[in-house]
Amino acid sequence: MEITELHAYKGNTWLLRMDGSESPYFLHVSVVQKFHLQEGMRLPESAWEQVQTAELSRKAFQHACYLLDRRDYSYQEMYRKLEPKYPAAVCYAVTDRLAAKGLINDRRYAEQLARHYVTGKHFGLRRARQEMYRHGLLEAQIQEALEPYTEQMAEQLQALICRKYAGYFADPQDRRTVERGKAALVRQGYDFSEINAAVAWFLAQEEEADE
Missing domain, CATH: 1.10.10 (Arc Repressor Mutant, subunit A)
Incomplete structure (x- = not known):
């Protein structure tokens, strides 16, 4: 495979054409320099694959850094984010690089x-x-x-009931409303034992306040 055309295109992007290929390739100048690419150079298939992988890795790393500017990601989460656009080997390499740099922890x-x-x-x-x-x-x-x-879960749940769910437990005889309140707290991620204990505490506080 021979490079038939290679020159600066826009900014840091270079245009490259290979013999036998109708469409041009666009490479970052750092990739061109890394592989010492020149017009007229002949590349074996394996070397051309390395060039393409390097360009994909650069783009994937750039995309990952853009994502990390917005929020943090876990290792698996970043891999899943890159996977639809890039080969698995590139995704693993980029995610490993991010972890090594401490950008993913x-x-x-x-x-x-x-x-x-x-x-x-x-x-x-x-x-x-x-x-x-x-x-x-x-x-x-x-x-x-x-x-x-x-x-702190017990105290947090008590505070949550007082601040947001007190209306559900104002009348302990209204079993339907009480159960709706408990169901809402289950959806918040609390266990029934925690909820029952917190509701009992809340009702005791209400009784003391009424005395």
């Missing part, structure tokens, strides 16, 4: 998500764990990140 990301879901959205540990799984984190990472919040 699953432990840091797990801590960030745990704080967001527990203290930000006031989810119970079960709902927080489910949401963190969706972001491609491993069980061990999730467990470690959620561990500091275990002891």
Whole structure:
């Protein structure tokens, strides 16, 4: 395979044509320089594949950095984001590079998500764990990140009931409304045992206030 045309095109992009190919290829100047490409150079098929992979890797890394400017990603989450556009080998190589540079850090990301879901959205540990799984984190990472919040769940649930769900439990004889309130808290990720204990605490507080 021979390079029949090679020159600057726009900015850092170069145009390259190969013999036997009707359509041009566009390469970043860094790739041209890396492989010392020149017009008239003959490349074996394996070398041309390396050039194309290098260009794809550059684009994938650039795209990944753009995504990371907007928010953090886990290793698996970033791989899934790149996979529709790039070959698997390129996705793994780019994701490994991001991790090596510290741009992706699953432990840091797990801590960030745990704080967001527990203290930000006031989810119970079960709902927080489910949401963190969706972001491609491993069980061990999730467990470690959620561990500091275990002891505060009872107090958090009590505060949540007082602030947002008190109306459901104002009349404990209205069983239908009470059950609706409990169901809403289940959707927030709290267990029935936690909910029942928090509701009992709330009702006791209400009785004391009425005395």
